[in-house]
Amino acid sequence: MRAAVVHDGHIVIEQRPVPSPGSHEVLVQIAAAGVNRADLMQRLGFYPAPPGSPADIPGLEFAGTVAELGPEVSAVAVGDRVFGVVGGGAQAQYLCVHETHCAIVPDTLDFITAGGVPEAFVTAHDAMVTQAAVQPNDWVLIHAIGSGVGTTALQLARAFNANVIGTARTAAKLEQCTSLGLAHGIVAPSDDAGRLDVNALNEAVRAIAPNGTDIALDLVGGPYLEAEIACAAQHGRIVLIGTLAGGRTSFDILATMQKFLTIRGTVLRPRNVADKAAATAAFVRDVVPLLAAGAVAPIIESVMPLAEAEQAYDLLGTDTTFGKIVLDCS
């Protein structure tokens, strides 16, 4: 089979043997696989694949057709259209996946669209629902609202009847989100040093939600966590899922106590089999029906053939995209 392979800081297409499914695994013929920021880190050699995943084939999400079953598989059948998240290996023609990590693709979704769904939707749903227990009328603060997880969280929050405040670095990104129902957008304010102005952001948030935000999804890290604590309402929940702006920041212990805040860190890729199965089951329960009904949908920016994986990574790396880049692996 053809596979996208990390080689010396680049992605090259190589021939690899088709893998054989383990006892509870299925072999999936991949139709489409989204590109994610973690892939860029893996290309640079900074983010080795977790145990059990192919060491040098990136790809954290897949959509395709079940081609072969391991001997103990009972949850899916040959020919099923499936999609899901994996620890790696999806940017290839075939992939072995644990049966509990496969969700059935709704008939209304084509494979390319389905290939851009799992990573962002499982991440956003896990963060906002499983970790932060979103409630109707909650105020949800989403930074990097124009990112794949950001636009997804926006749609899911609205489907759960929560109110969203989104931030982005440019007004253009916010403008693109208005068609997804973003009513409250803030261009992230900077101080003279170009650093996030926490007080100005808090003032802008309070002008919209005077009592503060019940949930913050932090896809950015660094000083954004300071802003989330400042903006938080009593009993607020903050979910940390990205560190693009830095892995360390100053932390206000006193405010965290006085507001009874809960701050939770989470990451999808290195989860064990049982935890990924639980996240998949929650996705099937809550999100797949919304996808089937068209109430939520991935934003696909660009579709490129697997052979152009390197160019797809480069495009994502420009930070100019809005929505997902999906590789056509057929």
Next chain:
Amino acid sequence: MRAAVVHDGHIVIEQRPVPSPGSHEVLVQIAAAGVNRADLMQRLGFYPAPPGSPADIPGLEFAGTVAELGPEVSAVAVGDRVFGVVGGGAQAQYLCVHETHCAIVPDTLDFITAGGVPEAFVTAHDAMVTQAAVQPNDWVLIHAIGSGVGTTALQLARAFNANVIGTARTAAKLEQCTSLGLAHGIVAPSDDAGRLDVNALNEAVRAIAPNGTDIALDLVGGPYLEAEIACAAQHGRIVLIGTLAGGRTSFDILATMQKFLTIRGTVLRPRNVADKAAATAAFVRDVVPLLAAGAVAPIIESVMPLAEAEQAYDLLGTDTTFGKIVLDCS
């Protein structure tokens, strides 16, 4: 009635009118009231009483006899021996308390002992059980193990079959905790600047619990939070309940994500009526039976008459005490 009153940075004893209970309140004739660090802050003027509490009479915990009922009270009766936590006002001869904030004192506890129970036991139980969901065989890291909340958390953790690692600034404090069942004590290591040495503490913890700690109760704040994140096991829970060593610190977002940590801030005093009632109900359910059976008990360092409240505060402020200072208000 006589009451301890904050006056210009000091505590003086004044005559005040006996308060009248509201519809769901009871008038308690106070027998004993513990002294807490928050009282010292209130004496200094840094920590105003929460709404609904006497503005200038400190005292966050009481034990006494129900003397009079508000018109709607059904949970307790005149003559009941009760104890509990309040937002202030306990260091006096009488106090009005919401009926849902009163727990019945077990027959096996005298009033002086009971007066040293509520604040530390409700705080420690709420943090370790309600917030951090302690499980049998969990490793629990407790800083300031010799403090009132520390010795209480130690006893409760053992009653819940968890393993405790305690830290203190002196070996003498650790030694005093061995009689309470502390098997693993660490003198908090300092670097050359006298600051907590986070790496050395982590190494000492890992020598005892190689996979790290499941729960940390942070009564200290400042750099201790850094150490708790470094020491945490996967899916660890950290509960922030004190800031003696500082209200800000550097925060490791990446480790919080990669270990799936939950960090929760909490404080007892300003909670609303319903939240205090819930904490009291959990205390009645889990802790009062242990107190009645003698499985846990407050450590009483010293008993002083209400008239000597100022001296009691001064004694607590020396940082040399082990266990509670209780005022005899009879």
